[in-house]
Amino acid sequence: MEKPFAIAQCSTAPRFLLALFLFSTLAHAQNTAPKSGQNQPAAAAPSAPVDYDGWGKPIPPAIKNQKPDPAPRRDITGTWDPGNGPDDGGQFLGAKALPVDGKPGHEPPFTPLGLEAYLRTKPSNGARMVPPGETNDPELLCDPQGFPREDLFQLRTTQIVQDREKTYMFYEFDRVWRVIWTDGRELPKDPEPRWYGYSVGKWVDDYTLVVDTNGTDDRTWVDHAGRPHTGDLRVRETFHRVDRDHLEWTVQIDDPKMYTQPWLAMDKFPMRLLPPDMDVREMICSRAEFDEYDKLIGNPASDPAADKVSH
Amino acid sequence: MPEDGKPEHRPPYTPAGQEALSQNKPSNTVRSVLPTETNDPVVTCDPQGMPREDLYEMRATQIVQTPLKIMIMYTFGRIWRVVWTDGRELPKDPEPRWYGYSVGKWVDDYTLAVETTGLDERTWIDRAGRPHSDELRVVERYHRVDRDHLDLSVTIDDPKMYTKPWVALDNLRFDLQPRDFDVREMICSPSEFAEYNKLVGDPASEKGKK
Numbered sequence: 001m002e003k004p005f006a007i008a009q010c011s012t013a014p015r016f017l018l019a020l021f022l023f024s025t026l027a028h029a030q031n032t033a034p035k036s037g038q039n040q041p042a043a044a045a046p047s048a049p050v051d052y053d054g055w056g057k058p059i060p061p062a063i064k065n066q067k068p069d070p071a072p073r074r075d076i077t078g079t080w081d082p083g084n085g086p087d088d089g090g091q092f093l094g095a096k097a098l099p100v101d102g103k104p105g106h107e108p109p110f111t112p113l114g115l116e117a118y119l120r121t122k123p124s125n126g127a128r129m130v131p132p133g134e135t136n137d138p139e140l141l142c143d144p145q146g147f148p149r150e151d152l153f154q155l156r157t158t159q160i161v162q163d164r165e166k167t168y169m170f171y172e173f174d175r176v177w178r179v180i181w182t183d184g185r186e187l188p189k190d191p192e193p194r195w196y197g198y199s200v201g202k203w204v205d206d207y208t209l210v211v212d213t214n215g216t217d218d219r220t221w222v223d224h225a226g227r228p229h230t231g232d233l234r235v236r237e238t239f240h241r242v243d244r245d246h247l248e249w250t251v252q253i254d255d256p257k258m259y260t261q262p263w264l265a266m267d268k269f270p271m272r273l274l275p276p277d278m279d280v281r282e283m284i285c286s287r288a289e290f291d292e293y294d295k296l297i298g299n300p301a302s303d304p305a306a307d308k309v310s311h
Numbered sequence: 312m313p314e315d316g317k318p319e320h321r322p323p324y325t326p327a328g329q330e331a332l333s334q335n336k337p338s339n340t341v342r343s344v345l346p347t348e349t350n351d352p353v354v355t356c357d358p359q360g361m362p363r364e365d366l367y368e369m370r371a372t373q374i375v376q377t378p379l380k381i382m383i384m385y386t387f388g389r390i391w392r393v394v395w396t397d398g399r400e401l402p403k404d405p406e407p408r409w410y411g412y413s414v415g416k417w418v419d420d421y422t423l424a425v426e427t428t429g430l431d432e433r434t435w436i437d438r439a440g441r442p443h444s445d446e447l448r449v450v451e452r453y454h455r456v457d458r459d460h461l462d463l464s465v466t467i468d469d470p471k472m473y474t475k476p477w478v479a480l481d482n483l484r485f486d487l488q489p490r491d492f493d494v495r496e497m498i499c500s501p502s503e504f505a506e507y508n509k510l511v512g513d514p515a516s517e518k519g520k521k
Contacts, residue, residue, distance in 0.1 A: 177391040194496040282408040287355045
């Protein structure tokens with residue numbers, strides 16, 4: 001019997017699907033085994049799992065108790081990994097600072113309209129989780145995550161490059177890029193909505209870049225928990241470079257139609273600098289892979305063999 | 312090399328390449344099928360992959376160089392890829408990726424040659440459904456003609472599918488845009504496709520039945 005697709009093939013497909021459906025621990029276990037390319041070192045000792053980059057090179061672990069060099073001035077360029085491990089940015093229960101885990105105080109301050117919109121979203125994880133076949137999460141159709149969800153779900157290795165006029169963000173998930181204009185322009189007044197909106201950034205001191213985004217598409221969810229937003233959403237990101245090797249990433253949601261006051265979705269989320277020759281793995285949503293997954297694993301009723309048994 | 316029925320525009324297929332081509336049902340070109348009958352993976356918003364990112368909906372493209380790598384940002388799909396220029400070799404037996412593994416070398420002061428391997432064979436080379444295998448090697452040649460112009464050529468080399476390499480893009484000219492130019496958004500959305508097919512693309516759907 002053929003093995004289930006998501007397990008049988010050691011490609012990006014199973015990593016992607018496992019990461020979505022089997023939660024982060026198992027996904028990380030997959031990621032810790034060497035998979036790609038050449039230069040595969042000997043297997044790491046079980047007690048010391050090693051993660052690998054997209055080219056198959058081991059990612060050096062964070063060095064503890066070493067004082068890093070000072071942060072460079074007005075520079076967040078680099079290849080950044082979640083500081084507490086590659087899965088720390090998974091955020092399967094919703095925004096890191098406010099997960100839907102059933103704990104009191106973890107709900108954002110909904111307006112009545114916001115609560116109504118929230119109750120219409122059917123996430124596939126968290127305390128409001130529905131079976132996979134009943135979710136209306138647009139991301140599971142492989143629609144674009146959009147912004148700010150790109151920060152708030154599957155935030156993994158992120159490359160940042162600056163030039164004179166703009167800062168480029170290169171996300172691992174869906175291999176998508178966005179641009180933050182730092183040339184002094186203002187946000188557009190009445191923009192046509194885009195999946196990733198319009199972003200401008202300003203340095204508020206030599207180590208802190210504040211980025212405002214508007215014009216986002218209200219078909220997207222704020223996070224994996226299905227927090228809603230309207231076209232009035234304004235997102236504020238704060239990137240604070242603590243020292244050469246560490247960056248803190250904060251995300252604030254402000255949408256007066258959906259929330260009575262702004263709320264923090266990520267609060268000083270730690271990122272650590274990787275060596276510049278690290279190759280980022282590929283993790284792209286594929287509808288065809290989802291269909292295959294549903295056929296073989298996610299929707300047993302679609303299995304022709306199951307029909308034969310039932311008849 | 313468009314698939315327009317002209318004999319000179321036919322890549323040099325091997326028998327396996329010809330057979331693979333016949334399995335692909337594009338929604339354009341002389342082999343066009345109805346929208347609902349195509350098996351073009353991009354129509355379901357699967358990643359285009361390489362080299363199709365160069366060969367279909369190639370629009371405004373941003374290129375940023377760093378000391379070790381070049382980042383290429385495409386309009387279509389808002390996809391980025393990396394070309395390593397740090398002297399590394401291509402991996403010997405790579406796990407396939409939609410966008411493969413790319414390394415670049417300057418062959419003169421104005422010409423960067425980029426080789427890509429390790430490509431996922433579920434993708435098509437182009438909109439016409441030209442096939443490829445896991446042995447595909449793509450060579451891109453970026454030639455900066457002057458400050459304001461860049462030419463891109465793409466050569467396809469896949470001995471399983473083609474008897475010899477063939478040129479898919481021959482000096483496609485790009486014009487340098489002002490530095491404050493913001494690239495428009497153009498991303499495939501399965502839900503938008505479904506809506507389109509319901510309203511327009513599938514005449515046998517609800518509207519057709521009325």
